[in-house]
Amino acid sequence: MKIKAMNFYSVYMDDIFEFEGQWGVVSHCGLKIVEKAHQVIVITTELYDSNPGTSVTRWATQLANTICDLKKIDPGKIKFIVHIPDRKSKLEFYKETFDLVSFNTENGRVVNPVWNKISKIEVDNLLR
Amino acid sequence: MIKFRLIYPMWEKLQGQTHFDLPPHAPVVFAASLPDYVEVEFIDENVDVFNFEDPVDFVGISMMLSSQVKRGWEIADEYRKRGLKVIFGGIGTMLHAEETMLHADSMFLGEVEGRLEKVFEDFQKNQLKSLYNFMSNPPDTALIEPAKRDILNREKYYHKGVQMVDLFHASRGCKFNCYPCAVSYLGGRKFRPRPFDKVAEELESIDNNRLFVVDNTLAQDAEWEKELFKTMIPFKKHWCSHTIDDNPEILDLAAQAGAWYVYQAVFDTSDYIRERIKKYHDHGIGVEGTILLGMDNQTEDDILKLIDFLQEIDLDLAEFTVLTPFPHTKAYDDMLRDGRIIDNDWNNYNAGKVVFQPKHMTPTRLQELYHFAWDTFYKDESQEQKMFKLMMKVVEKEIELGTYKKPRTDLAEKSFGKAIER
Numbered sequence: 110m111k112i113k114a115m116n117f118y119s120v121y122m123d124d125i126f127e128f129e130g131q132w133g134v135v136s137h138c139g140l141k142i143v144e145k146a147h148q149v150i151v152i153t154t155e156l157y158d159s160n161p162g163t164s165v166t167r168w169a170t171q172l173a174n175t176i177c178d179l180k181k182i183d184p185g186k187i188k189f190i191v192h193i194p195d196r197k198s199k200l201e202f203y204k205e206t207f208d209l210v211s212f213n214t215e216n217g218r219v220v221n222p223v224w225n226k227i228s229k230i231e232v233d234n235l236l237r
Numbered sequence: 238m239i240k241f242r243l244i245y246p247m248w249e250k251l252q253g254q255t256h257f258d259l260p261p262h263a264p265v266v267f268a269a270s271l272p273d274y275v276e277v278e279f280i281d282e283n284v285d286v287f288n289f290e291d292p293v294d295f296v297g298i299s300m301m302l303s304s305q306v307k308r309g310w311e312i313a314d315e316y317r318k319r320g321l322k323v324i325f326g327g328i329g330t331m332l333h334a335e336e337t338m339l340h341a342d343s344m345f346l347g348e349v350e351g352r353l354e355k356v357f358e359d360f361q362k363n364q365l366k367s368l369y370n371f372m373s374n375p376p377d378t379a380l381i382e383p384a385k386r387d388i389l390n391r392e393k394y395y396h397k398g399v400q401m402v403d404l405f406h407a408s409r410g411c412k413f414n415c416y417p418c419a420v421s422y423l424g425g426r427k428f429r430p431r432p433f434d435k436v437a438e439e440l441e442s443i444d445n446n447r448l449f450v451v452d453n454t455l456a457q458d459a460e461w462e463k464e465l466f467k468t469m470i471p472f473k474k475h476w477c478s479h480t481i482d483d484n485p486e487i488l489d490l491a492a493q494a495g496a497w498y499v500y501q502a503v504f505d506t507s508d509y510i511r512e513r514i515k516k517y518h519d520h521g522i523g524v525e526g527t528i529l530l531g532m533d534n535q536t537e538d539d540i541l542k543l544i545d546f547l548q549e550i551d552l553d554l555a556e557f558t559v560l561t562p563f564p565h566t567k568a569y570d571d572m573l574r575d576g577r578i579i580d581n582d583w584n585n586y587n588a589g590k591v592v593f594q595p596k597h598m599t600p601t602r603l604q605e606l607y608h609f610a611w612d613t614f615y616k617d618e619s620q621e622q623k624m625f626k627l628m629m630k631v632v633e634k635e636i637e638l639g640t641y642k643k644p645r646t647d648l649a650e651k652s653f654g655k656a657i658e659r
Contacts, residue, residue: 166570
């Protein structure tokens with residue numbers, strides 16, 4: 110699994126994160142966490158065929174909550190980014206994209222995801 | 238004995254297309270795994286009628302398509318009002334599981350072989366679980382027994398006396414993970430072939446010379462494909478299937494094994510497509526082009542060029558669909574993130590209605606192009622006429638092989654169980 114996931118290694122991914130996806134299926138994504146003064150930037154990377162389970166898009170809310178719990182992140186401070194890496198395909202729907210996912214916070218949990226495309230430059234600026 | 242009614246909900250057929258009903262596959266595969274003490278009564282609502290008042294002990298609803306789920310939920314709600322327990326299964330259930338849960342006493346996710354004894358034991362003890370989840374734990378394919386086709390009301394699957402194909406599978410799972418497809422979620426990304434002796438046993442059991450091999454694609458492993466076709470040759474069946482490899486040795490074996498016609502995705506106007514179709518034809522194998530419209534890389538002009546191209550490449554049949562973001566696909570994820578899903582009515586997720594905002598045109602324009610594609614391809618010769626020509630090719634081959642069965646005269650005036658209006 111790790112060898113295949115290497116294909117997607119980038120500056121937006123420090124580890125492979127294993128999580129329980131939909132219906133308890135073991136799932137994997139890339140993970141990078143960068144703590145800033147007033148926010149915590151969390152980048153989850155879709156691993157395509159190296160992810161045996163649920164996609165980071167479908168599981169965005171649950172994944173954000175799981176990461177907040179495990180990494181002791183205040184859900185109010187999370188800046189959650191979904192990274193879809195370039196699959197080196199001729200097809201444009203496999204090109205790299207980034208989405209900043211905005212949530213509401215209810216009872217200490219993130220809910221109601223809304224995805225907004227952001228550019229690579231914007232992501233890089235956030236990480237600086 | 239437990240009297241178990243298994244229902245396959247009806248769905249609205251696509252407008253303007255030739256209507257035919259094939260005997261469903263998942264219910265007969267499911268029925269093969271039922272314990273002996275379960276008496277199954279199968280209702281395919283597309284051809285059968287049933288009464289909610291009929292005495293039954295337990296109700297199962299098998300769903301394949303997104304456009305079946307709302308009707309499935311409606312049936313379940315009615316039975317549950319009457320105090321009967323309802324269990325859901327099938328790939329439609331797996332795609333829409335969270336919503337289905339609201340209408341179910343129990344849901345079965347995954348593949349059934351070796352698992353149903355426990356479900357029915359639980360039912361008998363009144364301890365039915367709300368969820369039986371085997372999504373990440375598929376059974377050994379050696380456990381897949383020949384499908385139990387005797388649950389079908391066979392005479393309902395005839396049109397003017399001609400028997401429809403029976404559905405058959407030689408493998409599960411798919412190593413590919415294509416953009417609009419949910420198979421990798423449903424059956425896993427590992428190609429899982431059935432043992433060849435089991436394939437042969439099933440072929441032997443099917444009282445039909447014409448099959449639809451419903452494997453996701455046969456082009457997953459060339460050596461396996463060759464062995465599969467060698468296994469199939471002695472049974473003298475004719476069959477259609479999804480894609481097969483186009484190397485000469487495989488095509489030769491496929492033709493010997495009875496390849497009648499194959500589906501070929503036509504996604505661009507390249508020589509690759511043109512040559513591939515020619516290779517199939519050179520081996521006497523027909524081709525039904527499958528053309529998906531509305532991908533993000535298609536402009537209106539691209540679609541019009543593709544429609545023109547189809548006139549040049551000698552397809553036997555063509556089937557047009559519009560991109561549909563089915564749950565658990567990358568297409569769905571992308572459109573969800575981009576806020577491009579404009580219709581959440583699952584009845585419209587039938588691949589003939591535009592339910593998303595296309596990248597290069599309006600939804601209305603894509604819908605128009607979809608209808609234009611059908612009309613243009615079949616303008617000189619209707620779909621029924623082209624199907625008849627393809628049918629005659631197989632009849633000729635069957636006569637040569639001595640396997641031809643004449644249409645049933647007693648069903649000549651019926652189409653899928655209903656009298657033909659002339």
